[in-house]
Amino acid sequence: MEYAAINLAQKFNLFQEHWSPKVIAEMNDYQFKVVKLHGEFVWHDHPDTDEAFIVLEGHLRIDFKDGQLQVGPGEMYVIPKGVEHKPYAETEVKVMIIEPRGVVNTGSEEGELTADNDVWI
Amino acid sequence: MEYAAINLAQKFNLFQEHWSPKVIAEMNDYQFKVVKLHGEFVWHDHPDTDEAFIVLEGHLRIDFKDGQLQVGPGEMYVIPKGVEHKPYAETEVKVMIIEPRGVVNTGSEEGELTADNDVWI
Numbered sequence: 754m755e756y757a758a759i760n761l762a763q764k765f766n767l768f769q770e771h772w773s774p775k776v777i778a779e780m781n782d783y784q785f786k787v788v789k790l791h792g793e794f795v796w797h798d799h800p801d802t803d804e805a806f807i808v809l810e811g812h813l814r815i816d817f818k819d820g821q822l823q824v825g826p827g828e829m830y831v832i833p834k835g836v837e838h839k840p841y842a843e844t845e846v847k848v849m850i851i852e853p854r855g856v857v858n859t860g861s862e863e864g865e866l867t868a869d870n871d872v873w874i
Numbered sequence: 875m876e877y878a879a880i881n882l883a884q885k886f887n888l889f890q891e892h893w894s895p896k897v898i899a900e901m902n903d904y905q906f907k908v909v910k911l912h913g914e915f916v917w918h919d920h921p922d923t924d925e926a927f928i929v930l931e932g933h934l935r936i937d938f939k940d941g942q943l944q945v946g947p948g949e950m951y952v953i954p955k956g957v958e959h960k961p962y963a964e965t966e967v968k969v970m971i972i973e974p975r976g977v978v979n980t981g982s983e984e985g986e987l988t989a990d991n992d993v994w995i
Contacts, residue, residue: 760946853902
């Protein structure tokens with residue numbers, strides 16, 4: 754059989770839009786998604802699940818109600834379920850998100866930044 | 875509150891041994907583990923779960939019964955559950971593994987390369 758790895762940089766080259774996660778792989782009922790971030794997102798939480806971020810390029814700031822987090826290239830963080838957070842990217846940031854299938858990017862705060870779910874690339 | 879990202883390179887600097895995954899984060903009942911690979915592992919499978927590999931440094935070869943896979947830096951692959959595989963690293967490879975808590979590195983093939991489980995770093 755032919756086996757081929759998934760190249761993250763190649764996946765990021767396939768789209769330009771921000772705040773619109775694209776699924777690149779599944780593991781059991783979890784999905785790996787790549788997303789480009791730029792600017793300020795909305796306050797939201799994911800009431801039913803933790804959410805992992807791995808930053809591949811750029812510097813991501815995540816605001817919490819009681820503090821702030823910086824995540825640079827080669828760094829990761831797991832947002833605990835139910836914790837309100839707001840991502841901010843002063844310049845473009847490339848991120849891989851890992852979370853259960855079905856999680857919506859804006860969590861419980863549906864709005865204009867709510868992206869289509871389960872879009873593969 | 876003080877928030878701090880998890881730096882993958884810093885975690886890899888904390889140990890030298892090969893084939894001995896260290897847990898660095900949890901997401902729900904899944905764990906993120908860093909591991910250094912060098913040489914040839916054993917044929918094994920994980921009968922109950924998929925297993926995700928992200929290569930951070932070096933070139934990993936994964937042999938399957940019917941083919942072979944190369945995974946380089948910035949690439950990933952998800953081994954489906956039940957699929958026999960054998961990792962091989964000609965020179966040292968730094969990998970992040972993502973899988974459910976409790977998964978043993980040698981799967982159903984316990985032996986001298988079986989590492990202690992759930993070791994945090």
